[in-house]
Amino acid sequence: MKHRIDVRGAMIPNDYKWYYDWFGEDSTCPRDVMKVLSAAVPGDEIEVYINSPGGIIDVGSEIYTLLRSAAEKHDMRIYIMGEACSAASIVACAAYCEMSPTALMMVHCVSSGARGNHSDMEHMAEVLRTADQALCTAYTAKTGMSESDALEMMENETWLTAEQAKERGLIDKVMFQEPEEKQPFVAAVNFHLPSSEQMAKVKAMMEADTGDGTEKEKAVKIARARAELLSLAERKLMD
Known part of the structure; x- marks a missing residue:
C-alpha cells in the first residue's frame, strides 16, 4: 500500500x-x-x-x-x-x-x-x-x-x-533525468568489448560447430569467423 x-x-x-x-x-x-x-x-x-x-x-x-x-x-x-x-x-x-x-x-x-x-x-x-x-x-x-x-x-x-x-x-x-549508462573502465589502447551482435554471431557459430574436423580445419573456421566479425565492426563504424 x-x-x-x-x-x-x-x-x-x-x-x-x-x-x-x-x-x-x-x-x-x-x-x-x-x-x-x-x-x-x-x-x-x-x-x-x-x-x-x-x-x-x-x-x-x-x-x-x-x-x-x-x-x-x-x-x-x-x-x-x-x-x-x-x-x-x-x-x-x-x-x-x-x-x-x-x-x-x-x-x-x-x-x-x-x-x-x-x-x-x-x-x-x-x-x-x-x-x-x-x-x-x-x-x-x-x-x-x-x-x-x-x-x-x-x-x-x-x-x-x-x-x-x-x-x-x-x-x-x-527528477526527470534519465540515468546515464555506465561504461566499463579500461586500461588499454584501442580496446572495445564485442557488441551484442558480434557475440550473438559467434554464439551461433559455436552452436553450429559439430566438433568434427582436424585442428587445421578448426583454425580455418576461427580465422574465417574473425574476418566476418571484423567486417561487421567496420560496417558499424561506417554507419
Missing part, C-alpha cells in the same frame, strides 16, 4: 496547527506526519513531498527523526517539489531523495529573536552554535561530508539548485 506525506508551508508545533488551519494556510506539524506513519505497516511505500520554507528547529528534528526511523522498515522516497529551506532541508535528508530541476534547497545557521543584556546574548550565541552542530549531523549523515564542511555551508547560507544539491550529496537524483 502507498501512503503520502505532504510537508508544505511552515513547519510548526502541534499546538499551533489549528491556528494555521483556521486561516487556511499551509503548514506541517509532527502530528500530521505521525498520523500517516501510524497507518502504514512494514513494507508499505511512503512518499514524502516537500515544499516548505522551514520552521521551528525542534519540529524539523522531530519530523526528520520520524521519517528516518520509518525508512528502516518502509520503502520511502522524498521528493522536493518547490523548496526545501532551513529545517525543511533537514527533513529532505531523512531518506532517498529526488529534487525537481526547478526547485531550490537552502541551508543556513539557526537563528533566534533573543533579547536581553550582554550575558544573555553571549549565552544565546553558544546555544545557537550548539544547535548548528546538532542539526548539521543530518547533512553529514546524508552526504559523508565533514562537520566543518557542513557548518561552513550553513554559515554561508547556501542556496542550491537540484544539480548543486546532487553534487554535494544532499539529494540522490534530479
Whole structure:
C-alpha cells in the first residue's frame, strides 16, 4: 500500500496547527506526519513531498527523526517539489531523495529573536552554535561530508539548485533525468568489448560447430569467423 506525506508551508508545533488551519494556510506539524506513519505497516511505500520554507528547529528534528526511523522498515522516497529551506532541508535528508530541476534547497545557521543584556546574548550565541552542530549531523549523515564542511555551508547560507544539491550529496537524483549508462573502465589502447551482435554471431557459430574436423580445419573456421566479425565492426563504424 502507498501512503503520502505532504510537508508544505511552515513547519510548526502541534499546538499551533489549528491556528494555521483556521486561516487556511499551509503548514506541517509532527502530528500530521505521525498520523500517516501510524497507518502504514512494514513494507508499505511512503512518499514524502516537500515544499516548505522551514520552521521551528525542534519540529524539523522531530519530523526528520520520524521519517528516518520509518525508512528502516518502509520503502520511502522524498521528493522536493518547490523548496526545501532551513529545517525543511533537514527533513529532505531523512531518506532517498529526488529534487525537481526547478526547485531550490537552502541551508543556513539557526537563528533566534533573543533579547536581553550582554550575558544573555553571549549565552544565546553558544546555544545557537550548539544547535548548528546538532542539526548539521543530518547533512553529514546524508552526504559523508565533514562537520566543518557542513557548518561552513550553513554559515554561508547556501542556496542550491537540484544539480548543486546532487553534487554535494544532499539529494540522490534530479527528477526527470534519465540515468546515464555506465561504461566499463579500461586500461588499454584501442580496446572495445564485442557488441551484442558480434557475440550473438559467434554464439551461433559455436552452436553450429559439430566438433568434427582436424585442428587445421578448426583454425580455418576461427580465422574465417574473425574476418566476418571484423567486417561487421567496420560496417558499424561506417554507419
